[in-house]
Amino acid sequence: MIFLFFLCATLLISCPSEAAAPSAPKYVLIFLADGGSLGQLEIARLYNRQVHQQELVITGKIMKEGFYGSLTTHSADRLVTDSAAAATAMAGGCKARNGAVGICYDGSIPETVMERARKNGMGTGLITNAPIYDASPAAFIAHVRSRGDYGSILEQYLKFTPELVLGGGRDRFLPQSRTGTQRRDEGDPILLFKAKGYHYVSNRAELKEARGPKVLGLFHPGEMSFEHTRGAGIEPSLSEMAEAALRILHAHNPRGFVLFVESEHIDSAAHQTDAPSLIHAVREFDRTVKLGYEFYKKFPAETLLLVTSDHDTGGLGLTGAASARDLKKLQSVRTSFGKAARLLGERPTVGAIDRLMAEHFSGFVLPIDLKEAILKRKTLGPPFPANPTAAALSAMVSRQIHVSWVSSGHTNQPVFVAALGVGAQQFRGYQDNTDFGRHLLTLLQAKRSR
Numbered sequence: 422m423i424f425l426f427f428l429c430a431t432l433l434i435s436c437p438s439e440a441a442a443p444s445a446p447k448y449v450l451i452f453l454a455d456g457g458s459l460g461q462l463e464i465a466r467l468y469n470r471q472v473h474q475q476e477l478v479i480t481g482k483i484m485k486e487g488f489y490g491s492l493t494t495h496s497a498d499r500l501v502t503d504s505a506a507a508a509t510a511m512a513g514g515c516k517a518r519n520g521a522v523g524i525c526y527d528g529s530i531p532e533t534v535m536e537r538a539r540k541n542g543m544g545t546g547l548i549t550n551a552p553i554y555d556a557s558p559a560a561f562i563a564h565v566r567s568r569g570d571y572g573s574i575l576e577q578y579l580k581f582t583p584e585l586v587l588g589g590g591r592d593r594f595l596p597q598s599r600t601g602t603q604r605r606d607e608g609d610p611i612l613l614f615k616a617k618g619y620h621y622v623s624n625r626a627e628l629k630e631a632r633g634p635k636v637l638g639l640f641h642p643g644e645m646s647f648e649h650t651r652g653a654g655i656e657p658s659l660s661e662m663a664e665a666a667l668r669i670l671h672a673h674n675p676r677g678f679v680l681f682v683e684s685e686h687i688d689s690a691a692h693q694t695d696a697p698s699l700i701h702a703v704r705e706f707d708r709t710v711k712l713g714y715e716f717y718k719k720f721p722a723e724t725l726l727l728v729t730s731d732h733d734t735g736g737l738g739l740t741g742a743a744s745a746r747d748l749k750k751l752q753s754v755r756t757s758f759g760k761a762a763r764l765l766g767e768r769p770t771v772g773a774i775d776r777l778m779a780e781h782f783s784g785f786v787l788p789i790d791l792k793e794a795i796l797k798r799k800t801l802g803p804p805f806p807a808n809p810t811a812a813a814l815s816a817m818v819s820r821q822i823h824v825s826w827v828s829s830g831h832t833n834q835p836v837f838v839a840a841l842g843v844g845a846q847q848f849r850g851y852q853d854n855t856d857f858g859r860h861l862l863t864l865l866q867a868k869r870s871r
């Protein structure tokens with residue numbers, strides 16, 4: 422080796438050197454659009470351009486400046502994956518059965534991206550607007566046979582002690598004597614997290630002041646509110662959580678960190694075949710990714726930025742008659758289909774439906790057949806969701822802005838992956854979702870060149 426260096430220095434030729442050893446990113450930012458697809462991004466991009474005269478950062482910057490690829494998503498036992506199996510593939514590099522979190526199809530326990538990061542002395546953080554114990558974030562740390570084993574997932578979080586945990590799901594953190602809990606015991610995980618040195622925050626203002634090094638933030642009993650129904654006060658947005666996370670993790674982790682940020686709202690809106698909520702969710706996801714992009718711009722030689730999805734939900738697309746005017750109509754929608762369904766309840770009246778339309782869907786006209794369906798509680802069947810109100814609103818919007826859904830469930834479409842920074846080239850081309858996990862694990866194993 423010494424001779425080789427001497428030769429290279431003498432002849433001024435390019436030779437392999439210490440610097441050529443595969444470099445590991447110091448900062449890894451993973452942005453996951455749960456249930457997201459390229460088709461959804463494209464509709465949100467067109468909407469943003471028509472209504473706000475803005476580009477998306479994901480398509481306009483990251484996909485253009487970085488490497489672009491797609492991932493197949495089938496699980497070990499199903500052609501169409503769920504979030505648990507997909508996240509296990511992406512966090513641990515192995516195929517899993519639907520429902521399994523951090524356990525490979527053969528029963529083996531993979532090392533996850535976060536576990537390897539910890540071995541490197543890096544900080545770790547999980548953010549989602551789902552309950553924080555939900556399958557996608559869970560698969561980056563926990564190992565359970567069933568995604569519903571929330572008790573074990575929380576115990577494993579507590580044992581692993583990620584530096585940062587922000588999201589919904591306070592209902593599993595409160596003892597049964599408290600209101601708004603799902604626990605059937607007097608267990609008090611918030612106390613246990615505090616005993617391990619966590620600063621606990623429960624609203625937007627507290628999050629702004631949170632300093633770390635360890636922060637637990639629980640902002641909703643269940644899934645956090647959709648962006649356009651969130652209200653100003655209590656809950657932070659996904660981008661506000663990411664902003665706090667980047668600030669705190671960067672301040673306290675001199676050896677770098679891995680941050681996982683998930684928008685569950687994309688999946689949830691697509692399950693409701695709720696195009697307006699979906700577009701707002703993608704736009705908020707994009708604002709969140711923008712923070713990652715700005716972070717990358719500050720530390721381009723040390724950062725790997727990944728934007729991807731675990732599976733498509735809904736198979737959404739515009740149909741041939743769609744126009745820019747249709748997209749503009751979506752601005753008038755002021756609530757989600759789910760919230761509208763809760764508002765009308767199971768015995769809606771004509772007056773209540775008319776009020777709903779005037780207040781929340783002023784750009785749309787509810788056809789008589791769909792009004793009847795809401796009043797008589799008639800389900801519309803696939804691809805619409807089971808709730809008659811949500812289904813009718815979806816059918817109305819779909820007809821009048823010319824969008825089409827394949828399903829209110831997951832589909833098998835390959836998903837996008839956009840990568841920028843250290844090791845980004847690994848993610849280009851057509852690959853499997855297990856390759857995503859394997860590349861990340863390899864990059865985190867690579868010898869640091871600095």
Ligand SMILES: [Zn+2]
Nearest residue numbers: 456688734831
């Ligand atoms: Zn889903």
